[in-house]
Amino acid sequence: AHKFWNTQPVPQNESDVQEDGVIEHKEVSDIKQEPYKLPSDFEWYLVDINNEKDRTDVYTLLSQNYVEDSDAVFRFDYSPEFLQWALQPPGWKQDWHLGVRVASNKKIVAFISGIPANLSVHESKLHLVEINFLCVHKKLRSKRLAPVLIKEITRRVNLTGIFQAVYTAGVNLPTPISICRYFHRPLNPKKLCEVGFSQLPHNTTMASHIKKYKLDVSFLNLQPMQEGDVSQVTALLNEFLSQFEFHQVFSEEEVRHMMLPIKDVVFSYVAKDENDNVTDFTAFYSLPSSIARNPKHTHIHAAYLFYYAPKGLGKDQTRSRHLMNDTLILAKQANFDVVNCLGLSHNQQFLDELKFGKGDGYLHYYLYNYRCKTIQPEQMGLVML
Ligand code: YNC
Ligand code: MG
Incomplete structure (x- = not known):
């Protein structure tokens, strides 16, 4: 039972992957123009990764709240310079460096990013986005904020005519390709x-x-x-x-x-x-x-x-x-x-x-x-x- 992932265009189980191909055919004109609504008190914020303050703020969020090992001893500590590099390959868009701030004090408490890439999958060529650095502050966990971040970045990517993405995670979701x-x-x-x-x-x-x-x-x-x-x-x-x-x-x-x-x-x-x-x-x-x-x-x-x-x-x-x-x-x-x-x-x-x-x-x-x-x-x- 995946309340969110069961609603998304991903294979729901292994028996659903007999043949390669697009799952849901959409067009830019089908995509809504307005951002998804966040809980009140929060606002969307496009991060300027070339601005030192924004870069430090995203770095701080990730360094304190990003991926940990199962015993919570080791946590990834991507450097600010690394993030500046990773988020700006050719064709990058600030629209895909998506933050969530607390409206009152402007603190960044969640983030997700996309960058463009080209893949070859069993001889088919896909122009898609790589989604990475999804992070919700520890104090805001289990409030269903992650699905809102995922839907909003999907909307922003879809508006540019891209309808596929690749991503990796330590956790098991529907349905791994590898x-x-x-x-x-x-x-x-x-x-x-x-x-x-x-x-x-x-x-x-x-x-x-x-x-x-x-x-x-x-x-x-x-x-x-x-x-x-x-x-x-x-x-x-x-x-x-x-x-x-x-x-x-x-x-x-x-x-x-x-x-x-x-x-x-x-x-x-x-x-x-x-x-x-x-x-x-x-x-x-x-x-x-x-x-x-x-x-x-x-x-x-x-x-x-x-x-x-x-x-x-x-x-x-x-x-x-x-x-x-x-x-x-x-x-x-x-x-x-x-x-x-x-x-x-x-x-x-x-x-x-x-x-x-x-x-x-x-x-x-x-x-x-x-x-x-x-x-x-x-x-x-x-x-x-
Ligand atoms: C995850 N890692 O299953 P269901 S990897 C995707 N990737 O949904 P809530 C995830 N989904 O099962 P929390 C996920 N982890 O009910 C959890 N989920 O359907 C699903 N951790 O949301 C989960 N970073 O907001 C469930 O959970 C729903 O507050 C629950 O937030 C989750 O970057 C998270 O591991 C991961 O910061 C943000 O735990 C939080 O727990 C956290 O109640 C530490 O969410 C850091 C961490 C993830 C690293 C990564 C890749 C992300 C891919 C996202 C999917 C992209 C789809 C493609 C979009 C573009 C499409 C186009 C075109
Ligand atoms: Mg949450």
């Missing part, structure tokens, strides 16, 4: 034990635990990605991703925005051959988690594996392992405590060998207003922030 497990590769195993993120295995000393995760040899001469690499990275990445049943499709402008390095936000590297052509690409983003009530540490500094493309497109598994080994070394050099990733696309080629451990969490992928036969994790080529 479920991917989280994996974790310790870089600072001692700290991860001190904060309770990992446990020292029985019959193991800290010294041997630390030794296990040492990284020494690097294989490829990875260098920070530069502007001049954008067109070759776009071609290489799109070719790699096109192997998967479900994948994002990038324009050069999107690669320029999403993949070029930004200090403390996104880290990306290329390997080149003797003719200076890009042969391999790898990227990760910085997403720390704050730690509740720890005397010694305030944050886990986590690098999340973003997109990559090895020479040979993953047909040579050794190359994939070498590329990821060197990605781990670069994350270690940048002072991250752990590299996290999902068990999707070709990641099984290196997870065991490079000592990633299985996590407790699973990420569910969903489509809005599009039916899609279940995607196996190894056929998933979309990584969201």
Whole structure:
């Protein structure tokens, strides 16, 4: 019984996904012009993410109220600079940076966002929005505010002629197109034990635990990605991703925005051959988690594996392992405590060998207003922030 989701154009159960296609056919002229009503005392507010005050206000809401682990110890702490980057890819709209404020004191107490993207789903091309950063202040939970945020962003997106969305969540809703497990590769195993993120295995000393995760040899001469690499990275990445049943499709402008390095936000590297052509690409983003009530540490500094493309497109598994080994070394050099990733696309080629451990969490992928036969994790080529 999902009071809200049962009213929405999403498959209501697994037996409803035999054939791909649009669920509900709508037109812009069918969409109402007036915003949905909020409870009195609250008002809609379009966030200006380039304004420092607004950016800090959204950052504060998320840093205190966004996604936590099941024990409420670790909470995502996306930085203000990260949010400024994540919310402004080519074609972004302020109309889709939707906040809710308390009318009296103008405090931002809820948020949801959308950004445009292109996906390929079993060979069909979808121009849609990625929905992310849905958050309601802890004091306003369970009051059915989330469905109002979802309906209002849907209305705003529909008014631009877009009728599909993709989103991910830790929770199970009607109906996942794919479920991917989280994996974790310790870089600072001692700290991860001190904060309770990992446990020292029985019959193991800290010294041997630390030794296990040492990284020494690097294989490829990875260098920070530069502007001049954008067109070759776009071609290489799109070719790699096109192997998967479900994948994002990038324009050069999107690669320029999403993949070029930004200090403390996104880290990306290329390997080149003797003719200076890009042969391999790898990227990760910085997403720390704050730690509740720890005397010694305030944050886990986590690098999340973003997109990559090895020479040979993953047909040579050794190359994939070498590329990821060197990605781990670069994350270690940048002072991250752990590299996290999902068990999707070709990641099984290196997870065991490079000592990633299985996590407790699973990420569910969903489509809005599009039916899609279940995607196996190894056929998933979309990584969201
Ligand atoms: C969730 N994560 O099932 P039913 S992920 C979607 N995504 O509805 P209330 C969710 N729906 O079951 P609360 C959801 N979590 O009765 C809950 N729901 O049909 C559903 N947490 O609403 C839930 N951020 O307001 C139920 O619940 C209804 O006050 C209950 O608010 C929920 O960004 C939430 O995990 C998540 O801030 C805002 O708990 C709150 O609890 C919170 O009474 C911590 O809501 C942070 C957190 C979610 C991260 C994310 C993706 C969101 C996708 C939203 C769906 C987009 C659809 C496509 C729209 C565009 C379409 C076009 C074109
Ligand atoms: Mg609520």
